[in-house]
Amino acid sequence: MKKKLDTVLDRVKEPESGLSVSQLGLVERFRFIEKDRRLVVFKSKIRSSKGCCTVVANMLLHSTLKSMIQELEAEFPDLRIEIA
Numbered sequence: 001m002k003k004k005l006d007t008v009l010d011r012v013k014e015p016e017s018g019l020s021v022s023q024l025g026l027v028e029r030f031r032f033i034e035k036d037r038r039l040v041v042f043k044s045k046i047r048s049s050k051g052c053c054t055v056v057a058n059m060l061l062h063s064t065l066k067s068m069i070q071e072l073e074a075e076f077p078d079l080r081i082e083i084a
Contacts, residue, residue, distance in 0.1 A: 004075050005030055012068045016060055021068055026061070038080045039072065 009022035021027060031040040046061065065083060072081045 001032065001076075005072075008068065008071045008075055012064065012071050014060060014064045021064060026064065027068075032079075036080070037078060038082060039076060040082045040084050041068070041072070042084050 006022070009027060010020050012021045013019065014021070014024055014026075017024070025044050026046075028042045028044045031042070032038075033040065043065070069081050069083070072079075
């Protein structure tokens with residue numbers, strides 16, 4: 001499972017920079033809850049910046065996390081994916 005998770009983090013790219021989720025450090029950790037068949041993704045804390053930059057950064061983050069969830073669902077079709 002760890003190898004698959006690392007593969008997904010390396011495969012999903014942030015569209016503006018082209019860097020992977022892994023390179024950007026957007027995910028702090030994962031928690032697998034076997035009884036619920038659930039994978040919880042804990043995002044790293046992101047510092048906010050000023051006004052318009054924050055809006056653009058959040059839009060890119062949302063897009064990148066959505067792509068990551070889609071890739072995780074494809075890699076682990078039997079698990080429910082949650083972002084915490």
